Amino acid sequence: MGEYTATVTVRLKGGVLDPEAATTQRALERLGFELETLRSANIYEIDLSASDEDEALERAEEMALRLLANPTIHDFDVEVTE
Amino acid sequence: MGEYTATVTVRLKGGVLDPEAATTQRALERLGFELETLRSANIYEIDLSASDEDEALERAEEMALRLLANPTIHDFDVEVTE
Incomplete structure (x- = not known):
């Protein structure tokens, strides 16, 4: 498991x-x-914490879709760094 | 004069x-x-619009200091792209 930082804009x-x-x-x-x-x-x-960068990205995108962004009015992008 | 985009975080x-x-x-x-x-x-x-990237950066930093950030509680950084 690695530590990642996902930046959701x-x-x-x-x-x-x-x-x-x-x-x-x-x-x-x-x-x-x-x-x-x-x-x-x-x-x-x-x-x-995630097993790799792809997993961190996927989880952060899911967070954006579920809670952080409202797809009716928002666009979002996600970047992940280790 | 060139067109710049300053991103103030x-x-x-x-x-x-x-x-x-x-x-x-x-x-x-x-x-x-x-x-x-x-x-x-x-x-x-x-x-x-600014005459060069340095001027755009300087003006955006001034905007952050004067209005966008409260120096008591905020840090900010500025990036400029053309």
Whole structure:
């Protein structure tokens, strides 16, 4: 068994409104910053024991599908490091 | 001027309680998943025009310091891609 860290990045799908990001962008612009667009996303870094990298990846993807992401509005990707 | 994307990752400092992450971890465990620890973080992906990569990096770091991160409880890092 090895120790792995799975990083699950959960983003809103294109076209889904993101009022938090819009508010953050306006606040930055009011402070004088110039930017084109701002997108926000959540990361979950999960430490887990698994027999190999493939198993760690599979379990983290399952966690994303079951709980961390809502497939109606979110896309996610998973990266695993040892 | 070039178009750059700055990715600002904002994490809670070590030792700062993260009740959202603790709740997420317990929910995963109740679903039958085995994991050691779970940390959460926020990402801001910012598209901006800048004369070079260094300027884009500097402006994104300034945004993090001024608004996106609270230096009392957060660490952040910034990566810039073209």
